[in-house]
Amino acid sequence: xxxxxxxxxxxxxxxxxxPSCELYSDSSAGFWEYGPNGVKIKNNFLxxxxxxLVRRDAMLEIDGTQIMSRSVFQASGHLxxxxxxxxxxxxxxxxxxxxxxxxxxxxxxxxERLQNDKVDMLIKENNIRCPSCKGELSTSERFNMxxxxxxxxxxxxxxxxxxxxxxIFVDFQRIFKxxxxxxxxxxxxxxxxxxxxxxxxxxxxxxxxxxxxxIEIFCNPNKLDDLQKFESVRNTVLRIxxxxxxxxxxxxxxxxxxxxxxKLVAYYLALLVEFFNKTGIVNKRTRLRRLSDDEKAFxxxxxxxxxxxxxxxxxxxxxxxxxxxYDLLSHSATSKANLQVMDDEVKVLPxxxxxxxxxxxxxxxxxEHSYFIDREKDDRILLxxxxxxxxxxxxxxxxxxxxxxKAKSFNLVSLLNRDFDIFYDESGSIGRRxxxxxxxxxxxxxxxxxxxxxxDTVTIRYRDSMNQERIKINDVHSFLTxxxxxxx
RNA sequence: GCGACGGUCGUCCAGUUUGGUCUAGGACAUCAGAUUGCCAAUCUGGUAACCCGGGUUCAAAUCCCGGCCGUCGCACCA
Numbered sequence: 001x002x003x004x005x006x007x008x009x010x011x012x013x014x015x016x017x018x019p020s021c022e023l024y025s026d027s028s029a030g031f032w033e034y035g036p037n038g039v040k041i042k043n044n045f046l047x048x049x050x051x052x053l054v055r056r057d058a059m060l061e062i063d064g065t066q067i068m069s070r071s072v073f074q075a076s077g078h079l080x081x082x083x084x085x086x087x088x089x090x091x092x093x094x095x096x097x098x099x100x101x102x103x104x105x106x107x108x109x110x111x112e113r114l115q116n117d118k119v120d121m122l123i124k125e126n127n128i129r130c131p132s133c134k135g136e137l138s139t140s141e142r143f144n145m146x147x148x149x150x151x152x153x154x155x156x157x158x159x160x161x162x163x164x165x166x167x168i169f170v171d172f173q174r175i176f177k178x179x180x181x182x183x184x185x186x187x188x189x190x191x192x193x194x195x196x197x198x199x200x201x202x203x204x205x206x207x208x209x210x211x212x213x214x215i216e217i218f219c220n221p222n223k224l225d226d227l228q229k230f231e232s233v234r235n236t237v238l239r240i241x242x243x244x245x246x247x248x249x250x251x252x253x254x255x256x257x258x259x260x261x262x263k264l265v266a267y268y269l270a271l272l273v274e275f276f277n278k279t280g281i282v283n284k285r286t287r288l289r290r291l292s293d294d295e296k297a298f299x300x301x302x303x304x305x306x307x308x309x310x311x312x313x314x315x316x317x318x319x320x321x322x323x324x325x326y327d328l329l330s331h332s333a334t335s336k337a338n339l340q341v342m343d344d345e346v347k348v349l350p351x352x353x354x355x356x357x358x359x360x361x362x363x364x365x366x367x368e369h370s371y372f373i374d375r376e377k378d379d380r381i382l383l384x385x386x387x388x389x390x391x392x393x394x395x396x397x398x399x400x401x402x403x404x405x406k407a408k409s410f411n412l413v414s415l416l417n418r419d420f421d422i423f424y425d426e427s428g429s430i431g432r433r434x435x436x437x438x439x440x441x442x443x444x445x446x447x448x449x450x451x452x453x454x455x456d457t458v459t460i461r462y463r464d465s466m467n468q469e470r471i472k473i474n475d476v477h478s479f480l481t482x483x484x485x486x487x488x
Numbered sequence: 489g490c491g492a493c494g495g496u497c498g499u500c501c502a503g504u505u506u507g508g509u510c511u512a513g514g515a516c517a518u519c520a521g522a523u524u525g526c527c528a529a530u531c532u533g534g535u536a537a538c539c540c541g542g543g544u545u546c547a548a549a550u551c552c553c554g555g556c557c558g559u560c561g562c563a564c565c566a
Contacts, residue, residue, distance in 0.1 A: 013499055013517080025540035025556050081566045086489090143489095145566075162566080198489060198564050206565080297566065378528065400525065427519080431527030447526070459526075466527070 003311040007367050008203060010381070014440050016041070016367065017204060030200030030208035032360075037440050040391035040421060042211075042363055045279065046190055048388065049213050049357070051486060052275040057229075059186030059215060060179055064167025066192055067149055070157045072166050075334035076327070078146055081298070082162065086143045102128060147194045160194035164212045165354060167191070169327045172218065172350075176341050183343045183350055184219035184227070184264060190359070204360040205315065211359035217268060218350040220343045221324070224262035233270035241287040241307075259290070265302055265322060265353060272306060272318060272355055278486055279362070280386045281369050285309035288320075299326040302353075308365045317361050323352040370441065377466070383441035384464055388484045393420040395437045395445040401426050408448045412458065412473060420480050438463045444483065446476060 011017045015035030021027035034042055054061055073079045086098060098119045122128075147160040161167065168187045175187060190213045200206045234252040240259055247259075251270040254260040260269065269288060277283055291303035302322035307314045328349055332339045340347045366389065374380045387393065396413050398405035409424060416422050423442065425433045430447065437445055447459040457470045460479070471479060 009499065019557080022539095022557090027556070029557065076566095078566070145564095195565085201559085299566090380528075397526095429527080429529070430525075431529085433528095434526085435528050449526075461526080468526075 003368055003371060004202075006371060007364065010371070010383075010439070011035075011038070011203075011367070016440075017363075028208070030197055030206065032204060032207060037391040038363070041366070041385070041389055041441075042359065044389045044391075045363060045366065046213060046359070048278060048486065049190075049275065050188075052278060053215060053271055053355075054186070054188045057186055057271060059188045060175060060181070061188045061190075062168065062171055062175065063191060064161075064164065064171065064189060066160055066194070067151070067158050068161050068166060068170075070159065071334060072161075072170060072331075073146065073159055075330045076166055076169075077299075077330065078159075078162055079144075082145045098123070102126070143198075145195050145197070147196055162195050163193050163214070163356070164189050164191045165214045165216055165327075165356065168214065168216045169331055169352075170335075172216075172328065173337065173339055173341075176218070183223075183341070183348070184217055186215050186217045188213070188215045190214075202312065204364040205312070207360060213357040213359050215268075215355040215357075217264065217353040217355075219264055219353060220348050221351040222348070223343075224264045227263040227267055230263040230267045233267055233274070236270040236274055238269060238273055239283070239287045240290065240304075242290040246287050261302055265320075268353060268355060269304060269320060272320070276306070276317075278386065279366055280384070280389060281308055281362075281365055285369065287314075289314075297321060299323045308369075310365055310368050315361060315365065316358070317365060318355055318357045321354045321356070323354055325349050325351050327352055380435055380438065382438040382463060385441035385443070386486075387443040388486055390441040390443055391421065392423045392437065392440060392442040393444070393484055394422055394480060395433065395442055396422055396424045397430060397433050397445055397447045398426050399430055399447055399449040404453060405448050408452055408473075412446060412448065412476065415473075415477060416480065419477070420484070434461060434466075444480070446471075 014037055016038040017032050017034050019027060020031035020033050050061070053059065070079070073082075102119070102122050146162050149158050149160060150156065151158050168189055172187065176185065179185075190211065192209060193212050194209050197206060197208050200208055230251070234250065236251050237248050238251060238254055239246055239248050240254065242259065249257065249259065251260075251266045255263060255266050260266040273286075273288070276286060286306065286308050289305045289307050291300075291305060296303040300321035301324055304320040305316045306318035306320065307316050309315075328339045331337070332349070340349045342348075343350075366385070367383065370383045370385045372382050372384055374382060383390075394416070396409050396416070398409040406426065409426070413422055413424050423437065425436070427433075434445055441463075443463045445461045445463075447461060449459060451470070452458055452473070456473045458473055458476065459468050460471045460476075461468045
């Protein structure tokens with residue numbers, strides 16, 4: 001059984017995540033729910049993201065709507081670029097990209113944005129038939145990866161956003177005006193995005209409805225190397241993959257060797273790497289892959305993918321794109337608003353460097369890199385999650401199911417449960433209870449035993465080492481506070 | 489979306505070939521009780537499933553058709 005299967009099984013058994021609407025047989029692929037443990041680890045992950053990126057760099061966070069008007073996607077290019085003409089064979093039901101099919105069959109250039117009836121005409125004129133069975137082709141239809149929704153009684157056209165960043169671009173002007181901030185300015189957002197994938201697969205790795213945590217850095221394109229705060233990350237080691245090889249260089253070296261073109265990009269890539277070093281994802285199994293020209297999105301001039309090695313290969317977690325002025329320019333043109341801002345007495349249309357993170361993929365990767373089977377100890381399964389990411393911070397367990405043990409336990413629980421995620425468990429043997437806790441990554445367990453009755457100390461048991469120590473009940477709260485803090 | 493294979497308690501699996509024995513069985517997990525008292529112990533008892541819809545039949549987990557989901561391959565992935 002592969003690690004992927006292990007994780008899926010653990011997710012199902014312990015409520016990390018599971019298929020949406022599974023009670024009903026008409027549930028669709030590509031939709032997954034986070035269960036109780038999954039929500040907690042996701043929240044903890046996002047709080048770490050806020051800490052290490054948003055707060056550290058004094059970014060501003062917003063929360064935009066998921067439904068956005070048609071014009072937004074006209075400006076962003078999604079209406080045009082996100083939709084393909086598709087024809088189906090009436091006989092064998094195969095479907096084809098109409099523009100590509102015509103191009104292949106008749107060898108003429110077909111513009112992507114050709115009207116449906118023109119496509120149909122071309123197919124008819126050239127007598128194009130199904131390439132696999134020679135059956136007759138249907139008239140063409142548009143397949144757009146965006147989910148269309150209708151608003152109000154007039155069915156006004158709108159869409160579920162296919163990426164969260166559009167909210168940031170359309171909100172930029174107001175935020176910049178009212179926040180009294182200067183360039184460069186990071187605006188961040190956590191939220192859901194929606195893509196009508198043709199064939200979603202592999203659980204959390206490819207979803208139709210998914211979480212993104214995006215950061216858009218608005219900057220003056222003439223000042224990309226004017227960045228004092230770069231000094232704080234100049235020695236941060238980046239693992240960069242380029243030309244089929246991975247090299248480890250500091251941020252400063254990467255600049256000197258022109259692997260990264262400017263300080264601004266280098267600084268944010270370094271922040272991102274430092275953030276991931278605190279997630280429990282193994283550093284040596286990550287890389288910043290420099291994208292070649294033909295892999296880049298059309299709007300991107302500099303592109304790195306932050307990737308992680310998983311049991312199903314290298315997986316893209318964060319797309320880092322220098323989008324230049326593509327977004328603000330097109331929103332400016334479509335909306336007729338002037339989106340220029342003042343920077344040092346000069347009017348400038350900001351450029352954008354983007355860090356677009358796929359939350360669900362990160363959660364999966366963290367689970368996979370944390371999953372261990374302890375062959376020394378009866379093959380116990382444990383998730384070696386960072387304590388601050390764990391869905392349960394600590395267990396509170398009475399050694400015996402006696403009233404005085406329970407009473408002491410409840411006291412301890414009430415001392416802790418407003419500040420930490422605590423699980424109280426009195427059922428079964430003590431060993432079994434420890435095993436259940438460590439399977440969901442709980443780093444500590446406090447056991448109320450006979451000695452507790454004498455001196456108000458409890459046993460603390462550590463997940464990874466299984467070691468035990470005694471600690472005063474009154475010190476437990478500060479112990480947890482200290483143990484759950486994130487290293488600087 | 490196409491093709492191949494699959495879908496049975498929370499999880500994994502048996503049963504499907506040859507319809508009736510299935511009132512659907514086991515293991516692990518879970519719950520209650522007993523026992524033990526610091527690492528998945530033991531005993532007793534319990535909860536819990538044939539993916540959905542239609543068809544064939546006296547009778548369907550089992551055969552047929554359609555749908556949905558999953559795995560893999562192809563295509564797709566701004």
